[in-house]
Amino acid sequence: xxxxxxxxxxxxxxxxxxxxxxxxxxxxxxxxxxxxxxxxxxxxxxxxxxxxxxxxxxxxxxxxxxxxxxxxxxxxxxxxxxxxxxxxxxxxxxxxxxxxxxxxxxxxxxxxxxxxxxxxxxxxxxxxxxxxxxxxxxxxxxxxxxxxxxxxxxxxxxxxxxxxxxxxxxxxxxxxxxxxxxxxxxxxxxxxxxxxxxxxxxxxxxxxxxxxxxxxxxxxxxxxxxxxxxxxxxxxxxxxxxxxxxxxxxxxxxxxxxxxxxxxxxxxxxxxxxxxxxxxxxxxxxxxxxxxxxxxxxxxxxxxxxxxxxxxxxxxxxxxxxxxxxxxxxxxxxxxxxxxxxxxxxxxxxx
Numbered sequence: 001x002x003x004x005x006x007x008x009x010x011x012x013x014x015x016x017x018x019x020x021x022x023x024x025x026x027x028x029x030x031x032x033x034x035x036x037x038x039x040x041x042x043x044x045x046x047x048x049x050x051x052x053x054x055x056x057x058x059x060x061x062x063x064x065x066x067x068x069x070x071x072x073x074x075x076x077x078x079x080x081x082x083x084x085x086x087x088x089x090x091x092x093x094x095x096x097x098x099x100x101x102x103x104x105x106x107x108x109x110x111x112x113x114x115x116x117x118x119x120x121x122x123x124x125x126x127x128x129x130x131x132x133x134x135x136x137x138x139x140x141x142x143x144x145x146x147x148x149x150x151x152x153x154x155x156x157x158x159x160x161x162x163x164x165x166x167x168x169x170x171x172x173x174x175x176x177x178x179x180x181x182x183x184x185x186x187x188x189x190x191x192x193x194x195x196x197x198x199x200x201x202x203x204x205x206x207x208x209x210x211x212x213x214x215x216x217x218x219x220x221x222x223x224x225x226x227x228x229x230x231x232x233x234x235x236x237x238x239x240x241x242x243x244x245x246x247x248x249x250x251x252x253x254x255x256x257x258x259x260x261x262x263x264x265x266x267x268x269x270x271x272x273x274x275x276x277x278x279x280x281x282x283x284x285x286x287x288x289x290x291x292x293x294x295x296x297x298x299x300x301x302x303x304x305x306x307x308x309x310x311x312x313x314x315x316x317x318x319x320x321x322x323x324x325x326x327x328x329x330x331x332x333x334x335x336x337x338x339x340x341x342x343x344x345x346x347x348x349x350x351x
Contacts, residue, residue, distance in 0.1 A: 030110055032170075036073035058169055064132065065165070068125040069118065076117030079232035080110060086304030088279040088291055088311070103183045103247070103273030108190045109239045112270055115166055115194035116231045123162035123198075123225060127155050134161035137223065153220035163195045182247040186271045189253060193238070193268050197231045200268070235270070242270040280311035291350045298348045310350035320345045 034050030051059060059066060080091040089106055101107075126134035136155035170191050204226045211217035243265060244256040253271065255261045265271065277283075282290030296306035296315055306315040326341035 030107075030114065032069075033073045033077060033110075033114060035070050036077060055169060062131075062165075064130060065122060065125065068121045068130070069169070072118030072121035073114060074117075075121055075228060076110075076114030079117065079228055080113050082229070083109075083113075083232050083236045086302070086309070088303075088309060089276070090294075092289075103186055104276045105239055105242045105270070105272045106276060108186070108242055108270040108272045109235060111187050111190035112194035112197070112235050112238070113232060115170055115191040116198045116235070117194075117228070118166045118169065119159065119162040119195045119198045120225060120228055120231075121162075122165050123157050123159050126161055127157050127224075131161075134158055153222060156223040157225050159199055159225070163199065166191070166195050182245065182253075183273055185253055186245060186273055189265075189271050193270055194231075194235065196267050197234055198225070201230050201234055234268075238268060238270045242272050244275070245271050245273060247273045280313075294350045296348050296350055298346075306348055306350065313351045315348045315350050317346055317348050320347050 031052065032050050032055055059069070077091070084091040091106075091110070122131075125131055127136060129135060135158065137158040137160070171188055204224060205221050206224050207219040207221040209216035209219055245265075246254045246256055253265055255263065255265070277286060277288060279288055280291055282288060282292065291309055291311060292313075294309055296309045297304045298306050298315070298317075300306075303309065322343045322345060324341055324343075325338040328336050328338040331337050
């Protein structure tokens with residue numbers, strides 16, 4: 001029996017648990033991601049099904065943050081799809097909802113990257129002045145280095161509020177959850193790993209010059225969050241080196257392998273409970289689309305290569321004809337004349 005088949009009953013049980021949110025087995029942590037498709041900012045969406053009762057109450061208390069919550073979900077899912085676009089599991093429906101319940105490496109990444117997305121989005125909203133109880137980081141309004149010709153100014157991103165809100169919105173108290181508390185503790189840890197990554201990686205310093213004719217005699221500097229792609233790359237590396245833990249929580253999180261239990265677990269490590277299913281073959285019951293029909297790279301030795309992506313089944317090759325305008329020139333007066341160029345490209349898809 002294959003690894004995917006062995007995990008089947010757990011995934012089927014997880015599908016049933018979807019109806020029991022938010023009290024079952026801690027798998028409902030990613031249910032809120034459905035808010036990303038819940039309409040535009042003008043629709044508050046606080047009572048929409050993707051949110052748990054606790055999240056709905058928090059949403060009603062802070063309606064100005066609903067667009068940021070929606071953007072955080074969208075940002076996290078978009079980065080997940082970008083990082084896994086060439087993998088057998090490509091972070092696309094329909095395989096996300098069920099996987100949120102089973103505690104795999106993929107579950108860990110979804111948890112971390114969407115938590116980071118929420119922190120990033122809420123922090124941006126604070127800096128933009130969209131939230132009444134947060135704004136810029138007041139700790140950096142004064143000081144600097146007069147000898148080096150710069151001082152703090154502008155609007156530094158206040159990531160503290162973003163992290164605090166993310167914890168309140170996403171974290172579920174272990175004592176209030178029935179089922180396997182090891183899975184809940186795993187989700188809480190991975191949520192925090194995502195938030196911590198935003199803090200440690202994305203804070204950079206931007207400056208603006210002041211002086212006669214752009215001499216930059218004095219600079220005003222502030223801290224800001226840079227591209228979210230950085231946190232995605234960092235978390236993808238943590239995914240590749242994720243740690244399997246025991247599914248039964250005792251006093252603290254424990255590694256699955258007894259021989260490694262003395263090795264400490266870092267705050268930015270990603271944790272999982274169950275091994276991943278087989279993503280090669282379609283299984284509608286488990287929400288796994290398989291890799292048949294996926295486009296692959298015949299010459300690549302990486303995860304996008306036909307050998308790995310097609311799971312050894314081989315691939316089909318067909319020729320695609322592209323027709324486009326080219327060699328365009330402006331003709332006086334007044335139109336553009338172009339040629340029609342044709343190209344033929346080999347496209348390889350998994351059997």
